[in-house]
Amino acid sequence: MADESAYRALELEAERQEAAGQVDPSALLVALVLVPHSYPRNKFYRLFRDKEAAAVRRRAALLRSLIADLAGDASEVQLAVVDGEAVLTYRLEEVGVARRSVLSATELSLVRRATERVKPRPELAGPFDGLMDAPEIDAVVERLWTLA
DSSP states (O other): OHHHHHHHHHHHHHHHHHHHTOOOHHHHHHHHHHSGGGSOTTTOHHHHHOHHHHHHHHHHHHHHHHHHHHHTTEEEEEEEEETTEEEEEEEETTTTEEEEEEEEHHHHHHHHHHHHHHOOOHHHHHHHTTOOOOHHHHHHHHHHHHHO
């Protein structure tokens, strides 16, 4: 039920932004990471032509792949924060690769939140301990909830 109302809030926000001819990149990133199908191509075609929105969609896809890895079989998860950006490194033993991604505080907060929603793993708590959610995510989520 909560997911349905969140999805509807995202739809309403997207319709409002599209009608106004504007795209809030932070809101779009949050929406596309937490509710990936909230902006379907056939309904929001203009968003798929906008270069800034396209960059946000690509970044959201990257974050969703990180979330899938972290909620799956990622091991040796390490997090280093340098100059306001996070360097997240982990291994995927099954395919024998190590992955390294540089994330903003907002992106890292999204990854942490979504990973906890999908599959909380105690071994992921360590790298994320003490990390506060980015205030802008809370503001975007709050704004979306008021539309529900």
